Amino acid sequence: MNKFDFLILLLPFLTTLIYVLTFFISQSLKRNSYLSNLLYSFVLILVIKIILVFIFKDLIEIKEFIYIFFAYLCMSFVFMNLIQVPISSLQVKILRIIKKNNGLKESKIFNIYNANHIFEERFNTLLKNKTIKKEKLLIRINNKRILLFYYLIKYIKIIHNIKL
Amino acid sequence: MEYPLNFFYFCFIYFILQFITYRLFNINISKILTIVVLFVISSFLIIRTNSIDLTYALINFNLFVFCLYVLMPGIINNGPALIILDILIKNKNHSKKKIKSIFKKKALSLIIKNRLKINIQNNFISKKKGKIFLSQKGRYTLNFFSYVIKIFKLKTYE
Numbered sequence: 001m002n003k004f005d006f007l008i009l010l011l012p013f014l015t016t017l018i019y020v021l022t023f024f025i026s027q028s029l030k031r032n033s034y035l036s037n038l039l040y041s042f043v044l045i046l047v048i049k050i051i052l053v054f055i056f057k058d059l060i061e062i063k064e065f066i067y068i069f070f071a072y073l074c075m076s077f078v079f080m081n082l083i084q085v086p087i088s089s090l091q092v093k094i095l096r097i098i099k100k101n102n103g104l105k106e107s108k109i110f111n112i113y114n115a116n117h118i119f120e121e122r123f124n125t126l127l128k129n130k131t132i133k134k135e136k137l138l139i140r141i142n143n144k145r146i147l148l149f150y151y152l153i154k155y156i157k158i159i160h161n162i163k164l
Numbered sequence: 165m166e167y168p169l170n171f172f173y174f175c176f177i178y179f180i181l182q183f184i185t186y187r188l189f190n191i192n193i194s195k196i197l198t199i200v201v202l203f204v205i206s207s208f209l210i211i212r213t214n215s216i217d218l219t220y221a222l223i224n225f226n227l228f229v230f231c232l233y234v235l236m237p238g239i240i241n242n243g244p245a246l247i248i249l250d251i252l253i254k255n256k257n258h259s260k261k262k263i264k265s266i267f268k269k270k271a272l273s274l275i276i277k278n279r280l281k282i283n284i285q286n287n288f289i290s291k292k293k294g295k296i297f298l299s300q301k302g303r304y305t306l307n308f309f310s311y312v313i314k315i316f317k318l319k320t321y322e
Binding site (some may be wrong): 134 | 214227228230231234240242243247250252260267268271279283289296297300302304315316318
C-alpha cells in the first residue's frame with residue numbers, strides 16, 4: 001500500500017470527522033434547528049468532497065470514487081441516527097422514565113407515558129417542522145419530500161413482510 | 165472478482181439473506197454478533213491478501229452491514245411519526261381529533277409494551293416482582309446519550 005492509497009483509505013473517516021465538527025459548530029451557533037444543521041453540514045461536506053474529487057480527477061479512479069462516497073454516506077447515516085436516537089427514541093424515553101422512578105410498576109409506566117403523550121409529542125413536532133399543516137380543522141401533509149422516506153420505509157417493510 | 169463488483173455482490177447477498185431470514189424464520193441477522201464476526205473475517209482477509217481493492221470492498225461492506233443494523237429496528241418497529249403519516253396518507257380529510265382516535269386504535273399500548281419488551285431483551289431494564297428496574301447497561305446507555313445531548317446541545321421531548 002503506497003501513501004496515496006493510505007490517504008484515500010483514510011479520507012472518508014476524516015471527512016466524517018469534519019462533518020461531526022461542522023455539525024457541532026453549527027449547533028453552537030444555534031441559528032437553525034438541529035435537523036437542518038445535520039442536513040446542511042452533510043451537504044456542505046459532500047459538495048467539498050465532490051469539488052476535491054473533481055480537482056484530483058486524474059489521480060482518482062472509479063473504484064476509489066465509489067469507496068470515498070459510499071463510506072462517507074454510511075458513516076454519515078450512522079451519525080445522523082446517533083443524533084436522532086436521544087431525541088426521538090421511545091426506548092430511550094422509557095429508560096429515562098424508569099431512571100427517574102426506579103422500581104416502578106409496569107402498569108404505572110402506561111399512566112406516565114401512553115399513546116396520548118406520544119401522539120401529542122409527535123404531532124406537535126410534525127407541525128413545528130412543517131411536515132404537516134393545519135387547514136382550518138383539517139390536517140394535511142405539507143412537505144411532499146417526506147413521502148419519499150415514507151414509501152422507502154414502507155417498501156422495505158413490505159419485503160420483510162412487516163405490516164405498518 | 166474486481167472491486168467495485170465484489171462489493172456490490174457482498175452487499176446484495178447480505179441484503180437478500182437478511183430479508184429471506186426475516187420473512188421465512190422471523191430472524192433478524194443484523195446483530196452485534198454478525199457485525200463482529202464479519203469484521204474479524206474481513207480483517208483476516210485484508211491482512212492475508214494485502215489487496216487495496218479488497219480493503220475498499222470490505223470496509224464498504226462492513227459499513228453497509230452496520231447501517232442495516234442501525235436501520236432494522238426502525239423497520240421492525242412502527243414509529244409513532246410513521247403511523248401518523250400513514251393515517252394522513254390513507255385519509256386525506258381528517259381533523260386532529262379523528263387522527264388521534266385512529267392512532268390510539270392502531271398503536272394502543274403496543275408501542276410502549278413493545279419497547280419495554282425490547283429493553284428487557286437487551287438487558288437495559290430488569291423486571292422483579294412486577295416492578296421495573298434500570299440495569300447497569302441501561303444506566304451506561306443513558307449516560308452516553310446524555311453526553312451526546314450535552315456535546316451537541318440537542319433538545320429532547322422532555
